[in-house]
Amino acid sequence: MRPARVLLVGVPLAFLGAFFLWPLASILWTSLVPGGRFDAGAFGEVLTDGGLLGVAWFTLWQAALSTALTLAAALPAAYVFARYEFPGKRLLRAAATIPFVLPTVVVGTAFLALAGPNGALGIRLDGTVWAILAAHVFFNYAVVLRTVGGLWSHLDPRLEEAARSLGAGRWRTFTTVTLPLLRPAIAAAASIVFLFTFTSFGVVLVLGGAGVRTLEVEIYRQTTTLFDLPVAAVLALLQLAGVTAVLLAYSRYQERSAVEQSLRPAAETARRPRGAREWALVLGVLSSMALVLGLPPAVLLRRSLAPGGGWGLDFYRALGEAGRTAAQTVDAAAAVWNSLAFAAAAAAIALVIGLMSAAVVAAGRGRASRWFDALLMLPLGTSAVTIGFGFVVALDAPVDLRASVWLIPLAHALVAVPFVVRSVVPVMRSVRTRLREAAAVLGASPRRVWREIDLPIVSRAAAVGAGFAVAVSLGEFGATAFVARPDTPTMPVAIFRYLGRPGEANLGRAMAMSVILMAVTAAAIALVERFRAPGTGTF
Numbered sequence: 001m002r003p004a005r006v007l008l009v010g011v012p013l014a015f016l017g018a019f020f021l022w023p024l025a026s027i028l029w030t031s032l033v034p035g036g037r038f039d040a041g042a043f044g045e046v047l048t049d050g051g052l053l054g055v056a057w058f059t060l061w062q063a064a065l066s067t068a069l070t071l072a073a074a075l076p077a078a079y080v081f082a083r084y085e086f087p088g089k090r091l092l093r094a095a096a097t098i099p100f101v102l103p104t105v106v107v108g109t110a111f112l113a114l115a116g117p118n119g120a121l122g123i124r125l126d127g128t129v130w131a132i133l134a135a136h137v138f139f140n141y142a143v144v145l146r147t148v149g150g151l152w153s154h155l156d157p158r159l160e161e162a163a164r165s166l167g168a169g170r171w172r173t174f175t176t177v178t179l180p181l182l183r184p185a186i187a188a189a190a191s192i193v194f195l196f197t198f199t200s201f202g203v204v205l206v207l208g209g210a211g212v213r214t215l216e217v218e219i220y221r222q223t224t225t226l227f228d229l230p231v232a233a234v235l236a237l238l239q240l241a242g243v244t245a246v247l248l249a250y251s252r253y254q255e256r257s258a259v260e261q262s263l264r265p266a267a268e269t270a271r272r273p274r275g276a277r278e279w280a281l282v283l284g285v286l287s288s289m290a291l292v293l294g295l296p297p298a299v300l301l302r303r304s305l306a307p308g309g310g311w312g313l314d315f316y317r318a319l320g321e322a323g324r325t326a327a328q329t330v331d332a333a334a335a336v337w338n339s340l341a342f343a344a345a346a347a348a349i350a351l352v353i354g355l356m357s358a359a360v361v362a363a364g365r366g367r368a369s370r371w372f373d374a375l376l377m378l379p380l381g382t383s384a385v386t387i388g389f390g391f392v393v394a395l396d397a398p399v400d401l402r403a404s405v406w407l408i409p410l411a412h413a414l415v416a417v418p419f420v421v422r423s424v425v426p427v428m429r430s431v432r433t434r435l436r437e438a439a440a441v442l443g444a445s446p447r448r449v450w451r452e453i454d455l456p457i458v459s460r461a462a463a464v465g466a467g468f469a470v471a472v473s474l475g476e477f478g479a480t481a482f483v484a485r486p487d488t489p490t491m492p493v494a495i496f497r498y499l500g501r502p503g504e505a506n507l508g509r510a511m512a513m514s515v516i517l518m519a520v521t522a523a524a525i526a527l528v529e530r531f532r533a534p535g536t537g538t539f
Contacts, residue, residue, distance in 0.1 A: 012357040012376065012417075019414050020379050023390030030393055031233035042230035046238070052218065052231075056238060059214040062129060063198035066136035070193050071186070073137050073292060074144035080285045081145065082152035084278070085270045092286070093145070097467065098518045099293055100142045101475030103492040104202020105499060106514045110296035111135050111207055113303065120299065127209040135203045140193040141293060142471075147192070150464050151185040151426055152178075157269050184426040191250040192422060195243060195380040201478065215239045220385050236386045240378070247374035251361075297518060304511035315508035319516075332513060335494040336520060342490060343473035343524065346412035350469040353413065354420025355462060361421060362428035373425075377418045384478025387411075391483050407483045408490070412473035419472065420465030427461040470524050474517065491517045 032038060046052050081093060099107070111134065115125035125131040155178065163173040201216040208214075213221070215235055222232035273279045307314035319332035361373045379387070391411065395401045401410075439449045477492040484493050491513060498510035 008356045008360050009372070012353050012360075015353050015417075016375060016379075016414075019395075019410055020382075020387070023387060023394040024382065025390075026394035027386055027390035028233050028237070031229040042228075042234045045231060046234045052235070055213050055218050056215060056242075058212070059198060059216075059239075060242065062132065062136075062214070063194050063200075066133055066140070066197040067190050067193045069133060070137050070140045071144055071190060073288075074141045075148065075186075076285045077141075077289050078145050078149035078152055080282050081149045082155075083157070083270055084282055085272050086282055086286075092289075094522050096145055096289065096293055097142045097471050098297065098521050099138050100140070101471040101521050102139075102297075102514065102517065103475060103477050103495055104139075104200075105206060105477075106300065106495055106510065107135055107138065107296060108203050108206025109499070109510075110299045111138075111203075113299045114295060126207055127211060129208075129212065131207040132200070132204055132212065135207060136193075136197045136200065138292060138296060139203070140196055141289075143192050143196075144186075144189045146464055146468070147189040147423065148182060148185045150423065150461060151430075152182060153269055154427075154460075155181055155269065184429065187250055187253055188422040188426060191247065191377070192380070192419070194246060195377065198243065198246075199239065199380070199382075199384075201384065216385070223385055223389070232386070236382070240382055243378065243380075243382070244374060247377045248370055251370040251373040300511050300514050300518075304508065304515045307508055315505075315512040318505060318509055319512055331489075332494065332516070335489045335491045335513070336516065338488050339474050339490045339492075339517075340520065340524070342409045342412060343470045345406075345409035346416055346473040347466050347469040349409060349413035350416035350420050351462060351466055354417045354465055354469075355424065355458075357417065358421045358424040358428055358458075362425050373421075376421050379414045380418050387414075388479050388482030391479070403485065405485070405488055408480055408488070409473070411479040411483055412476050413469070415476060415479070416469035416472045419468035420462065423465035423468065424458050424461045427458050471521060474521050474524065491520070 032042065077096075081089065111131055112126055113120060115121050115123055115131055115134075125134075159177050159181075160173050163177045164170075168176065198214075199216045200214050201220065204212060204214045204217050205220070208217070215238065219232045219235050219239070222228045222235065273282050304315050305311055305313070357372075357376050361369060361376070391407065395407065401407045439453055440446075444452065474490075475492060476490075477496065480490055480493055481496065484490060489497070495510045495513045495517070498506045498513065
């Protein structure tokens with residue numbers, strides 16, 4: 001193996017080994033091998049408990065249905081954003097990412113305000129799977145919009161025009177020409193959505209009530225309520241096994257469906273709508289997108305501006321007021337600064353690790369490549385509760401990182417790396433091999449080939465991955481709750497502290513901080529949208 005490839009493989013493996021595999025193995029060992037002796041009783045308890053098996057089955061089918069509904073809802077928007085130019089397009093794309101980073105507890109509360117007791121819609125959906133499915137579509141809409149739309153915006157529209165000129169209708173053109181080219185990106189988006197809905201925690205905890213539980217919620221219940229770590233560990237292993245199977249199947253499909261194609265700059269493939277029919281399509285899709293993504297944030301904004309049933313900025317002023325309770329002494333400005341600093345560090349780490357990993361996955365074929373790809377995605381499908389405990393148990397040697405502020409961006413980067421990989425790999429695999437071969441024949445070194453051929457093409461996809469990394473870091477709560485120090489709260493941690501205190505005032509502070517989080521996220525994503533690597537031209 002060449003030194004360059006050893007480096008590309010070794011660095012990501014070392015990162016995953018130190019900050020994922022070792023903490024996971026440590027907490028599982030502590031739970032299942034107490035006192036140095038393996039306890040198999042928990043496996044039998046889980047496999048013979050109909051209730052726990054029912055939780056596993058519900059986790060699987062709701063994740064599959066959530067993924068299908070998200071694809072159905074977001075693919076039309078991906079098409080509109082890829083093929084048309086219209087006023088406010090960049091701003092709307094950035095705004096669509098905001099739901100993805102909102103703390104799950106806050107979104108659950110917003111959906112309760114919509115369809116809970118005395119909800120704005122006038123119907124009760126809390127305690128049902130429908131509220132959970134709607135919240136999952138709300139969360140993951142941006143994954144499909146940006147992942148599929150990112151590739152779609154670079155497909156040559158002349159291929160579709162040629163099919164139409166030969167007599168193919170719109171639907172046949174889409175299914176026979178466009179869809180085969182989009183399948184790698186659709187599979188990438190679907191795998192991410194499935195992972196997030198399969199490991200759903202906050203949404204199910206708030207909207208599902210006592211009778212609806214996923215594996216993640218059950219792991220949390222077994223750990224914090226029943227104090228049954230062995231059963232929680234077995235459930236975590238069951239969850240991990242399911243995620244691994246899905247990832248390996250996805251990796252195999254991605255490898256087989258990759259197609260070399262000529263990609264064009266997005267500026268050359270999008271145009272302004274022509275005629276009433278196209279404008280109606282654009283406005284119709286944007287209206288449905290506004291309804292799906294705009295209603296819960298609108299509820300949050302309204303509640304943050306309605307102290308005591310009136311209107312005002314009292315809740316926002318209260319964020320900076322000193323008080324006698326821990327919740328009231330949260331420094332809102334510090335929380336915003338901490339979140340931005342951690343997001344920048346996490347995005348930088350995720351880009352380095354993610355680009356190295358994507359180069360290996362895109363170039364590789366066969367079983368080893370599939371296993372490496374699946375390993376990169378495993379942190380997304382592993383219980384945040386388990387990983388959080390693992391950090392506390394394992395990361396005390398050889399250097400004690402448990403009290404270090406660097407543990408937070410490292411934890412965020414662990415979850416963000418798969419987004420970089422998923423954003424970049426489909427584009428890397430679409431680069432024609434003969435371009436690299438021609439450069440090599442002309443005497444270019446592998447490093448120069450990468451700089452002159454690959455980097456200009458993948459930089460746009462890398463910017464999308466960086467945007468996701470920033471978004472993930474800004475809204476991450478599960479791991480941060482375990483590793484954040486009291487004096488370095490992030491915005492989601494501050495929101496959780498407010499929600500954990502009784503009273504309308506603290507709920508109002510939580511809503512006000514949520515609005516601030518939405519605004520900061522929108523600004524960060526808009527900035528990433530403008531990013532271009534040096535020499536990338538219009539890409």
